[in-house]
Amino acid sequence: MHDIRFIRENPAAFDAALARRGLPAIAAELVDLDERRRALSTEAQVAQARRNEASKAIGAAKAAKDEATAAPLMAEVATLKERLPAIEAEEKDVAAQLKAALNLIPNLPADDVPGGAGEEDNVEVARWGTPRAFDFSPKEHADLAPALGMDFETGTRLSGARFTFLRGDMARLHRALGQFMLDVQTREHGYTECNPPVLVRDEAMYGTDKLPKFAEDSFRTTDDRWLIPTSEVSLTASVMGELLDESALPLRLTALTLCFRSEAGAAGRDTRGFIRQHQFEKCELVSIVRPEDSEAEHQRMVRAAETILERLNLPYRKLLLCTGDMGFGARKTYDLEVWLPGQSAYREISSCSNTGAFQARRMNTRYRVAAEKKTEFVHTLNGSGLAVGRTLVAVLENYQSEDGSVTVPEALMSYMGGIDRLEPINK
Structure with missing residues (x-):
């Protein structure tokens, strides 16, 4: 607003x-x-x-x-x-x-956001890691994963397109990734773990700029609640209508939740595989800060997301989004794109945005400035630290072997109960 x-x-x-x-x-x-x-x-x-x-x-x-x-x-x-x-x-x-x-008016871009019409005008600011040199032709996850327990057919039979049923070690690897992300963000980056509702009222969706413009992108229940498209909604709206003490800032919150998106505007995109699902899990990062701290907090949040990729040894690049590719509520956004050898391309795995006071004004969330005895709107930031399903895809493609097995990354070994490799079920 x-x-x-x-x-x-x-x-x-x-x-x-x-x-x-x-x-x-x-x-x-x-x-x-x-x-x-x-x-x-x-x-x-x-x-x-x-x-x-x-x-x-x-x-x-x-x-x-x-x-x-x-x-x-x-x-x-x-x-x-x-x-x-x-x-x-x-x-x-x-x-x-x-x-x-x-x-219906989007946030105004920060002065240092590059101009541009779309994703082709985004600016690459950094790369990390060297893509693995395979001595065989690496497969896309959609071709590799079914034999390892990623069951697209059952998911579709149960719920329709863009739903997937994970089995056995595949399900365990997915769970391990989420737990690993939460542990890193809480233990190393100071985020407070939360377990918020995934059903919210109109006010929470409106306050986090998902309504009214993007109503068709989310699922609504028969009792007029919304299934969250991201726990950014629940975490950010947890301070809706509050007057916070300056001493309580910054607030850094994280949650690993189910997320639900209708993908109304994504017809025909990523129809194969596990990248674009109606139901998925994400480790979300949210910060509530003073206006003068939001730029530094943005850099800190991006770094927290990068840490996960580096611990998993997954090559990635960082992009500063242009004015034409930023989300509705963002004033500045960095995307992280992970290398997928099966596609021979970098694909988005995290988006970290500074929304300034845009959401706070809609939520009426202020803080009391102690030294001046006045109130101001807080600044809110949100990012993925990371999207679990897309990280699973990246692990499968980057750690695959010619025989169809997948090595478990070293960072996840302690979460896998001694399992160090996913083997084809029908081998």
Whole structure:
């Protein structure tokens, strides 16, 4: 959500920032709605004050038996009584129009975000690791994994497309990855482990900018709750409506949860395999910080996600997303893309975003600035540390052998109960 006062005072700058996202100017329209709302609010206040004043005068006139004075005052009060509800209703309608318009405007990009129209304009800022040189032709996970316990057919039979049934050591490796991620993020990077609800109300989805624009991307239950598309929703909204003490910041939260996405806008993408599922698990990272700390926290969060890839010895690259490829709520985003030898390509495995005060304003989450005795909106950040399913895919492809087996990464050995290799089930 944007601050209408900022738009009112900086219309040209606001429109220029939107233009960097490829969007048309809208400041004048928003300012006009705001001026109408404020004018109606003032009109209602003036009318209410005059009504109160006239009512007191009527009482005084009647006490003095001055009907000549009381009669016109009573007529005026009657007119005001009839007019006030219409003014208030019009103000409410204009305010709703303004809020609806603001709800659909994405966050403004940070100044150092590169311009661009799409993913082809993202800027690679770093690479880590050297892709393994295979002495055979490596397979894609969709061809390799079924013999190891990744059962696409049963998942589809049970639930439809984009669902998968994991069995045996494959399921254990998936679990090991999630537990490993949680342990690293809590023990080494100071995140507090949480176990939040995966069903949330409208307010939580709205506060984390998933509603109203992206309603079709999520699943809704018959009792009007939402299955979370990411635990960013639950973790960030856990401070919704709160006034935090400055001493409590930064808050760093993590959770390993199921996530659910309808993938309404992803028709035809990654239909094979385990990369794009309706149900998946993710280790989420969320930070709630002071505005002056958010840039440094962003770098810290990205580093926490990179650590997982490096411990697993999975080559990756880091991208700074351009204005045309950033998410709706982000002001700056780094993506991590892991090397998949079966596809001979880097694929996204983590996205870490600084949303500034965009979500905090929607959630009405502030902190008390101790030294100045005032309140400000917090800044919120979120990232994947990492997506478990995509990490499983990366392990399968990078650690595969010619005979179809997969070596368990050393970092996961202690989680696998002595299992150091996944062998084809039908071998």
